[in-house]
Each structure stands twice: as C-alpha cells, then as structure tokens.
Amino acid sequence: MEQMFKFIILDFDRTLVFLNADWPKVRQRISNLCEENGFSAHRELPLFDSIHRAYDDFLELTGDEEKAKKFYKNLLLINKEEESAGIEKSVPVTGALDFLKWLEKEKIRFGILSNNSRDTIEKCFEKFFFIRPEIIISNEDVWNQKPDIEGLQKMLIYAGLNINDCLFVGDSEIDALLGKNASIRTVILNTYYVENQKPRTFEGEFAENFDDIKSIIKK
Numbered sequence: 001m002e003q004m005f006k007f008i009i010l011d012f013d014r015t016l017v018f019l020n021a022d023w024p025k026v027r028q029r030i031s032n033l034c035e036e037n038g039f040s041a042h043r044e045l046p047l048f049d050s051i052h053r054a055y056d057d058f059l060e061l062t063g064d065e066e067k068a069k070k071f072y073k074n075l076l077l078i079n080k081e082e083e084s085a086g087i088e089k090s091v092p093v094t095g096a097l098d099f100l101k102w103l104e105k106e107k108i109r110f111g112i113l114s115n116n117s118r119d120t121i122e123k124c125f126e127k128f129f130f131i132r133p134e135i136i137i138s139n140e141d142v143w144n145q146k147p148d149i150e151g152l153q154k155m156l157i158y159a160g161l162n163i164n165d166c167l168f169v170g171d172s173e174i175d176a177l178l179g180k181n182a183s184i185r186t187v188i189l190n191t192y193y194v195e196n197q198k199p200r201t202f203e204g205e206f207a208e209n210f211d212d213i214k215s216i217i218k219k
Helices: 023-036 047-062 065-087 096-105 118-128 150-159 173-182 191-195 210-217
Strands: 007-010 109-113 166-170 186-189 205-207
Touching: 007 150, 023 047, 023 065, 047 065, 065 118, 096 109, 096 210, 109 150, 150 166, 166 173, 166 210, 173 186, 186 210, 205 210
Parallel strands: 007 109, 007 166, 166 186, 186 205
Antiparallel strands: none
C-alpha cells in the first residue's frame, strides 16, 4: 500500500477525546466578566470569535492595550479552568488509542492542532497513555484560532512539508471550514455524531471511524 500523507494533523476534543467540559458554563463566565467590565459578550458567535470580540470591545472601551491583553488572557484562563474540570470526566474516542499506536507502528508523523489549551491536551495524553505528538499547537500558541489558518501555517513550518503532504482530521464544522480556508485535505470523523446521535449539519468529507482514516492515509 502506498502512503499518501507524510504528516497527520489531528484536532483534539471529540476527535481523540470526549473532553466533556461544561461549555455553557464557559460562555456564562465569559459573559459575566464582560458585564463586570461594562459591556456585553457576543454569545451568538463561536467561542473564540466571541473572545476576540470581547478583547476588541475592552480595548475600545479602555484604550489601554496592555490591560486589554491581560483581559484576553483572563478569558483564555476561564476556558482553561473549565476544560481542566472536564478532564476527570473525559473518555477517549472509540479507536483513538489504537489509531495513534498504528501511526507509531507505521512511522507516520503527527501533531495536534486544537482550540483547547495546551495543559488540557497534555494532561489527557498522560491520562490515556497516548503516543506523544511531535508538536501541539493550542489556543495559547496563536492569536487567531481555528478556523483561521494561523495554527496550520505554524504546523507546516514545523513539519517542513507542503500542504499536499498533510492530512487534517477533525470532527466539527470549524474543522471543515479550516480545511476549506487552507485548501488542505480534511476528513471529519463521524464518531461523535454516531455515539451521541447528533445530526451533521454541514458539508465535508466524512469518515465513519479510524479504520476509514487509515485507508485514506494508505491506499
């Protein structure tokens, strides 16, 4: 079988691990912090879009860039704290550990590109004895999180590879959008939707399980 990709880029939450963080609580805490500082959070936006808009609103309100950066870090800290609370309840996605072992056996390089915090990702890898990735790009490592391509560009620079040499595996519409924005082959793992009986509401290339991903990597 021919190996089609030299580097596999993996999302984290719901791709490798069901983190089970309380995302409504994250949004509520962010909303509370915004209100304490005199403005309303943009709760209708995706999480990190709302965080960036909160930063912009705080900067416009105060005119103080240093204070705005500190405020932004506090928003990320809220997200990190609630993710950490979910680690104890987290479980691996079906087939994820075997897939990582397969990558190691086949000597296929991989990295993690995630909107989760680095600490959360590393602790889950320790908890589930996952094979360690070459590189982790978390929400703290970029200014513009997925679906922006900033993190992916950093990943490609690290790997020293062309975008056509890489496969991105995710689980969400945000991941599908990143793939479209970057023109990278992207496969959306269907495990979350099957295990939680959730309908898919977006278009993309889907794989039913990690065996399908293996078949795509090696043809």
